[in-house]
Amino acid sequence: MAATIGFAAPWVLKKAANGFARSYVPLINSTFSPYKTLRSFPFTSPLTFPGLCHVAQAIRGDDKHAIEEVKHILEMAKRASSRREVLHTNFLTPPVLKESMLTLEKLADIRAVAQGGYPQAERCRISIGHPDVLTSDPDVVAALSVTGNFAFQPCSHGDYLGAILGTGIAREKLGDIILQEEKGAQILIVPELVDFVISSLDKVGNVSVSCTKIPLISLDYEPPRTQSFKTVEASLRVDALGSAGFKISRSKLVDSISKGEVRVNWSPISKNNTILSTGDVVSVSGRGRLKVGEIKTTRKGKFEVELIRYL
Numbered sequence: 001m002a003a004t005i006g007f008a009a010p011w012v013l014k015k016a017a018n019g020f021a022r023s024y025v026p027l028i029n030s031t032f033s034p035y036k037t038l039r040s041f042p043f044t045s046p047l048t049f050p051g052l053c054h055v056a057q058a059i060r061g062d063d064k065h066a067i068e069e070v071k072h073i074l075e076m077a078k079r080a081s082s083r084r085e086v087l088h089t090n091f092l093t094p095p096v097l098k099e100s101m102l103t104l105e106k107l108a109d110i111r112a113v114a115q116g117g118y119p120q121a122e123r124c125r126i127s128i129g130h131p132d133v134l135t136s137d138p139d140v141v142a143a144l145s146v147t148g149n150f151a152f153q154p155c156s157h158g159d160y161l162g163a164i165l166g167t168g169i170a171r172e173k174l175g176d177i178i179l180q181e182e183k184g185a186q187i188l189i190v191p192e193l194v195d196f197v198i199s200s201l202d203k204v205g206n207v208s209v210s211c212t213k214i215p216l217i218s219l220d221y222e223p224p225r226t227q228s229f230k231t232v233e234a235s236l237r238v239d240a241l242g243s244a245g246f247k248i249s250r251s252k253l254v255d256s257i258s259k260g261e262v263r264v265n266w267s268p269i270s271k272n273n274t275i276l277s278t279g280d281v282v283s284v285s286g287r288g289r290l291k292v293g294e295i296k297t298t299r300k301g302k303f304e305v306e307l308i309r310y311l
Contacts, residue, residue: 146211
């Protein structure tokens, strides 16, 4: 599920990056996958801070909020290092998570641990602290089981999300929602809101529900099922690959884009001529998600593209 995203150096946050650069000096890069349960990077050597210069283009689609999130996380890291304390983020979207970890690994005297509750978790929290202080994995993710009679009234991810947010909880306090069909769902959440959700969430859709706290080891998840196929297209535009991947007309996909229903790497897009590359993840509301695989150029100058559809 992990998406490989290219990086280029924009100017957007150069001023902030320069401020950090005075305090930090160059370390080797390492590979990061945003879908493991736990990622831990201890850094105790002096290094440089190229940092935010890579963020704005790696997070696709002028998502200023996402860029500001990464900037805030880096400020947290500097504070955690100087004060020798441990700080925790809220749950982060995959692109913000990945960019934050890639940048945090370039900071001196910082250990960063990302946890989402289970191996395929998309939304994770990052704990940041000096290696001398952050010596164990923090308990920052809790799990709830939501049960009810869903046999005749199945509920979608959106139903569960809407019901939980309807209690007044902010989206960033919630991690993944693992659907279990007629059994209900399992919810990842910040520990401090467990009791509140248990007492507040009594209905999802038209189904009465009850919530109980469960240990993370009891989470019932399966690796995502996928179907791969190839298509030959004249361009790598999102409307071309998206219509082929979701088996809909290009005009319908363009209409979905205009309604804000299409995201690339979890960021909404507004232009149907957005160019995709290997590793990009495209999601359309109500239609699911697909990932762009290997891309080859044909003899006639077209593109043979592998598309991986999540079932």
